Amino acid sequence: MANKEIIPILIVGAGPAGMTAAIYLARANAKFKIVDKYAPGGKMNITQHVDNYPGVDTIGGPDLAFKMFEQVRGLGVSIDYAEVTKIRKETDYFVVESDEGEMYAKAVIVATGTQERKLKIPGEARYTGKGVSYCAICDGNLYKNEAIMIIGAGNSAIDEAIFVSKIVKHVHIVHRNEHFRADEASVNELKAMPNVTFHLNTIPVEVLGDGKGVTGVVVKNIADGTDKTIEVKAVFPFVGSDAVTDFLDEFDVRDEKGFVLVDEEMMTSVPGLFSIGDVNKKVLRQIVTATNDGAIAALAANRFIKRK
Ligand SMILES: Cc1cc2nc3c(=O)[nH]c(=O)nc-3n(C[C@H](O)[C@H](O)[C@H](O)COP(=O)(O)OP(=O)(O)OC[C@H]3O[C@@H](n4cnc5c(N)ncnc54)[C@H](O)[C@@H]3O)c2cc1C
Secondary structure, three states, X not given: OOOOOEEEEEEEOOOHHHHHHHHXXXXXXXXXXXXXXXXXXXXXXXXXXXXXXXXXXXXXXXXXXXXXXXXXXXXXXXXXXXXXXXXXXXXXXXXXXXXXXXXXXXXXXXXXXXXXXXXXXXXXXXXXXXXXXXXXXXXXXXXXXXXXXXXXXOHHHHHHHHHHHOOOOEEEEEXXXXXXXXXXXXXXXXXXXXXXXXXXXXXXXXXXXXXXXXXXXXXXXXXXXXXXXXXXXXXXXXXXXXXXXXXXXXOOOEOOOOOEOOOOOOEOOOOOEEEOHHHEOOOOOOHHHHHHHHHHHHHHHHHHXXXX
C-alpha cells in the first residue's frame, strides 16, 4: 500500500445528503473526498419547485442544488466525477472501484439515493420536469386547477393520490389490474373523493405534450384492448423505486428491498461504512431528512477516523 493514497473519508453521491456531509466535514477540518457520477444536486435537479425546505422561500430544485454546491465550493471542496461500481473491504480500509479507477478510504459514506422505476413509454423522458414528476407531494401544488394522473396503486401511489386530490381539480388513477396493493382504508378514503376517477385494467401507452408540457396520456384497457386519451397536465408514475446500492453486494447491510440499514449514527453493521439519505431504510424521503442524515454521518465518520 506504499504508493496508494488512502483518503480518510470518501462520500459517494453529491445530492443533498452527500453535500451536507461535505459541509460538516469541511467545517470540522476533516480530510475527505466527495464523488458523483453526474452533476451535484441529485434529485433536486429534477424537482420543479421546493417549497418545504425551512428558511428558503419557494425555489427551483436546480437553484437549491446550486446554492448547496456553492456552499460546498465556498468551503474549498471540489466534487469529483466518478461512478462507483463496487465497494469492498480490505483489513482496515475500503477499496472503492469506479469508472475513474480505484480509490481507497478508511471510511465511506454512501449517499447514492434511489432510482425511480420508469414507465418506459414514449414521451416520459421528454416531459420529465415538464409535467412528468415522480413526487406528487412535492409538485402537485403546481397543478391546482388542473387534471392530473397518478399511475400505480401501491401505498405510495394511493397516499400521494389522497394528498393531491385535495389540491388539484381532478385525479385520474391508472392501474394495471383490479386489485389494490395499498391498505384498504387508504383505498376507501380515495374512492370517497368526489374528484377521482379510477381506470382499472389499464396501462399508460404514451405521454403526450406540446413541447412545453404534458397535455395528456394515451392509455390502453388491457381487458378489452381499447385505447383512449385522457387530458391531464401532469403525470405522476408510482411504479416503485429502488435504492441505488448494487455496488454494496459484498456486504450484508440491506433490507429485503435493497435499502441500507444503519444505526443512529448512520453507520451500517460494517465498521466505517456509513449510509445516508434516500438510499436508507426510512419513513420519509425528503431533502430535509437527507441533510439530517448527512450532518450526523459526517461527524460520526470523523469520530470513527480519529478512533482508528
Ligand atoms: C420529482 C421529485 C420532486 C421532489 N420534491 C421534493 C421537495 O419539494 N421537497 C423535498 O424535501 N424533497 C423532494 N423530493 C425528494 C428529495 O429530492 C430527495 O429526498 C433527496 O434528493 C434525497 O437526497 P439524497 O442525497 O439522499 O439522494 P439524491 O438526491 O438521489 O442524490 C444521490 C446522488 O448520488 C449520485 N449517485 C448515484 N449512484 C452513484 C454512483 N454509483 N456513483 C457516484 N454517484 C452516484 C447521484 O448522481 C446523485 O447525485 C423530490 C423528489 C423527486 C423525485
